[in-house]
Amino acid sequence: MGLIILCIIIIHHDVCHHIIMLLLLLVLIRLQATWMYTCVIHRFFDEQRKDYFVMYIHHIATIALVSWSFSAGYLRIGLLVLYVHDVSDVFIDTLKMANYLKLDGARGWFGSEIAYVASLIAWAYWRLYQYPFRVLRGSFLEPFM
8 A cells, every 4th residue: 555655656746745735634624623622512511711712713713714725725825824823732732731730839840830931932933933934934935836
């Protein structure tokens, strides 16, 4: 099976590139849809946080924008924007979990403080460096694929 895929990659590079991009899009949309499913489940079975509705609307808008980028032919930039933002969200979610578990101070091994510093560094790196200087610049300067 792997040899067949390798032959397809070598022979039909452009077709394979688009197939891989479509599969990647489907995986990312499935991950976002899973997050939306989790939000709906937490709506009825978990205590409601202050930012619940803001995050709910945010994820609906994200799925709509990625779907629009796919239908408008901007799949590459849509996937890159989604990737850059999702990577930095891992650290923010870790910070929220540490805060909810009250892992602050010496009693919590400074978990909230460490997560806060990690989320600041990750946010600055992914959203203030990677996004404008790598993603946007690359999407405007590189030829459209």
